[in-house]
Amino acid sequence: APDLIIYGDYILTMDPQQPEIRDGAVVVEGDRIVALGSHQEIDARYVASRTLPGAGRVVMPGLINGHTHTAMTLFRGMVDDLDLMTWLNQYVFPMEGRFVTPAFIRAGTGLACWEMIQGGTTTFVDMYFYPDDIAAVVQDCGLRAVIGAPHIDYPSPGFKGWDDSFAAAEDFVRRWQGKDPRITPAFAPHAPYTVVPEHLRATVEKAAELKAPISMHLAEAPAESEFVAQQYQTTPVQHVAKIGMYDQPLIAAHMVQLNAEDIALTAQAGVGAIHNPTSNMKLGAGISPVPAMLAAGVNVGLGTDGAASNNDLDMWEEIRMAALLHKVNSGDPTELPAGQALAMATRLGAAAIHKAGEIGQLKVGMQADVIQVAVDKTRHQPLYDITSHLVYVLDSTDVVSTVVAGQVLMQDRKVLSMDEAALRRQVAERSAEIRAALAAKEDD
Ligand SMILES: CSC[C@H]1O[C@@H](n2cnc3c(O)ncnc32)[C@H](O)[C@@H]1O
Numbered sequence: 151a152p153d154l155i156i157y158g159d160y161i162l163t164m165d166p167q168q169p170e171i172r173d174g175a176v177v178v179e180g181d182r183i184v185a186l187g188s189h190q191e192i193d194a195r196y197v198a199s200r201t202l203p204g205a206g207r208v209v210m211p212g213l214i215n216g217h218t219h220t221a222m223t224l225f226r227g228m229v230d231d232l233d234l235m236t237w238l239n240q241y242v243f244p245m246e247g248r249f250v251t252p253a254f255i256r257a258g259t260g261l262a263c264w265e266m267i268q269g270g271t272t273t274f275v276d277m278y279f280y281p282d283d284i285a286a287v288v289q290d291c292g293l294r295a296v297i298g299a300p301h302i303d304y305p306s307p308g309f310k311g312w313d314d315s316f317a318a319a320e321d322f323v324r325r326w327q328g329k330d331p332r333i334t335p336a337f338a339p340h341a342p343y344t345v346v347p348e349h350l351r352a353t354v355e356k357a358a359e360l361k362a363p364i365s366m367h368l369a370e371a372p373a374e375s376e377f378v379a380q381q382y383q384t385t386p387v388q389h390v391a392k393i394g395m396y397d398q399p400l401i402a403a404h405m406v407q408l409n410a411e412d413i414a415l416t417a418q419a420g421v422g423a424i425h426n427p428t429s430n431m432k433l434g435a436g437i438s439p440v441p442a443m444l445a446a447g448v449n450v451g452l453g454t455d456g457a458a459s460n461n462d463l464d465m466w467e468e469i470r471m472a473a474l475l476h477k478v479n480s481g482d483p484t485e486l487p488a489g490q491a492l493a494m495a496t497r498l499g500a501a502a503i504h505k506a507g508e509i510g511q512l513k514v515g516m517q518a519d520v521i522q523v524a525v526d527k528t529r530h531q532p533l534y535d536i537t538s539h540l541v542y543v544l545d546s547t548d549v550v551s552t553v554v555a556g557q558v559l560m561q562d563r564k565v566l567s568m569d570e571a572a573l574r575r576q577v578a579e580r581s582a583e584i585r586a587a588l589a590a591k592e593d594d
């Protein structure tokens with residue numbers, strides 16, 4: 151017998167074979183979708199112990215945040231309006247050295263997960279320190295995540311440099327593989343300008359041996375391209391491809407500084423490109439050639455990046471930013487239409503993180519990662535086209551229910567899988583500590 155039936159005035163499947171069902175329902179058994187159909191058909195065939203009513207609701211796949219650093223929510227608003235390298239080298243890396251501990255990670259990741267559940271994100275790709283603590287928070291709150299264990303040539307929280315961070319990454323991947331169906335462990339070398347080629351090669355070999363994905367920053371800003379050109383006489387994409395990164399399931403974040411050859415290589419290799427429009431604009435990194443990548447057949451997903459360069463984890467904002475940015479960039483309002491922007495946060499995003507058969511569409515046999523979004527508020531009126539509303543009108547506060555692997559994490563905007571008061575206490579403690587340390591430094 152099914153465990154859950156989710157109703158909606160509109161079921162937006164993101165499945166090109168059966169895009170929309172009016173007045174329909176999604177039937178869930180265990181962690182999977184077992185049926186989809188009209189309200190009438192479903193009620194005639196199924197009875198479930200739990201239902202989510204659908205009047206005034208759109209039911210659609212949960213959103214996929216293809217690149218973030220969850221615990222950086224605790225650095226939200228601390229450093230704004232700087233270019234990538236100044237932001238990273240002069241502020242973020244030193245702040246991380248001072249403040250990032252397992253307790254920081256638990257509080258910051260919890261805060262991020264809360265925001266994502268409330269905003270309808272059901273899967274995220276993370277890359278941050280103390281990944282075991284990230285995984286513990288993910289297990290508790292019920293979200294789905296690809297968790298990248300970071301490794302970098304420089305000292306970082308918990309590590310002296312490459313050797314110990316790489317060893318810990320391998321250990322993390324080995325321990326978490328096959329442990330929890332909602333958690334995919336990954337290798338996360340930071341970027342081409344912080345990891346030497348010999349070390350990137352070691353990551354490739356280990357990822358191939360363990361059949362694990364790799365997530366990394368790639369071709370983000372002009373300074374990275376200049377560094378790679380000077381050091382290796384090539385582009386960031388061709389540099390990592392030559393090392394073998396493009397032969398692995400790679401999730402490449404940012405992908406801004408690409409030429410035509412880089413785009414063709416990315417399409418051919420099946421590398422997932424994650425577009426982070428807000429972060430790219432805020433850090434002045436440039437404009438990713440998303441329309442050209444899509445035309446070449448690259449699976450392009452969307453990501454928020456961390457809350458220190460965004461400054462939130464709202465995927466609706468990324469969808470809308472992407473749709474608008476590429477129109478203003480090209481001067482062509484037909485560029486990146488609403489349906490394509492929405493696909494980048496769902497079906498295409500799933501392909502970009504190498505989970506095409508599992509998530510990103512509402513289809514029988516796929517994981518029951520489903521959200522309900524309200525379209526019945528006065529500010530939503532009138533409603534003619536669902537996709538248009540989802541991209542250009544709605545925001546994260548319109549998400550009503552969030553379901554991951556068949557588990558209801560939020561219903562009627564109440565998060566059921568987390569303790570909000572305890573989370574607020576944890577965040578207050580950590581942020582008070584940061585404030586006090588910064589004040590003491592100012593007094594010096
Ligand atoms: C090695 S863990 C992740 C590492 O990446 C830093 N980071 C956050 N945002 C960005 C970005 O846009 N480009 C490069 N690096 C970034 C984060 O602060 C951690 O140190």
Ligand SMILES: [Zn+2]
Nearest residue numbers: 367403455456
């Ligand atoms: Zn990043």
